[in-house]
Amino acid sequence: MRQDKVDTQLDRKSKTAVPAVEKALDVLELLAGSPDGLTMNEIVDALGRTMGELYRVVVFLADRGYLQQNVETSRYALTLKLFELSHTHDPTERLIAAGLPMLERIAAGTRQSCHLGVLNRTNVLVLASVQSPLPAGYSVRTGALFPVEQTSSGHVILAFSSAETQKRYIGRLPKGDRDATKARLERIRLNGFEDTPSTMIYGVRNLCVPVLDTRGVTAAITSGFIEQHDVAASADAVLATIRLTALELSRSLGFRPETSPFEAALSL
Secondary structure: OOHHHHHHHHHHHHHHHHHHHHHHHHHHHHHHOOOOOEOHHHHHHHHOOOHHHHHHHHHHHHHOOOEEEOOOOOOEEEOOHHHHHHOOOOHHHHHHHHHHHHHHHHHHHHOOOEEEEEEEOOEEEEEEEEOOOOOOOOOOOOOOEEEHHHOHHHHHHHHOOOHHHHHHHHHOOOHHHHHHHHHHHHHHHHHOOEEEEOOOOOOOEEEEEEEEOOOOEEEEEEEEEOOOOOOOOOHHHHHHHHHHHHHHHHHHOOOOHHHOOOHHHHOO
């Protein structure tokens, strides 16, 4: 078969398949905001489409177990199937699986170590860490726990957390530390990153950027930058690399910058 004929057939299929997917997603998103369910007529009216466009889509989604119709009210509502699918893969495992190759790329390109940290109550847990390829350097052990107040990762995650989460954290601090911490979180949120000397290791400069998913901030990527004679990149270049990588990782987790209140802070 000629290639141009194959391309024409594929193009024809894509033009008919994509609208069907779009309509199915429209139905699912509509019903996600309608806990009591909607009748077929209500779905048609809400989406501004015809019965002919949506009837088979709704019936198909019900047949596949995504929707359930109440026999008494004729209303369609979401089942738990989407919830079950979303929990097929542990979110932490997904974060590590997506993030580790990116950390390896950062380390190889910048010749600096880097790690991925998450909040674990009042600590930061290092989920993954990649050492610098240089013979000597500084790195953080995978699985290590650090008190939030000693880390850039913890403060960066908190800076992009809810106001209530920040309030609880600041409320546990000594009164003399609260104003400085509040200002630090505001500065991080405004800048979209933190660039500060390590409070634990002299000579290490923490470069830290948030990672976000569909729910909000989920982790932080940090590089413990140290000056060496044969470094491949400056601190500013390393920070730029980390910011780009964090945005790439965030996108892979479902984060959409164009709909986020953090778009301005996270843009380069």
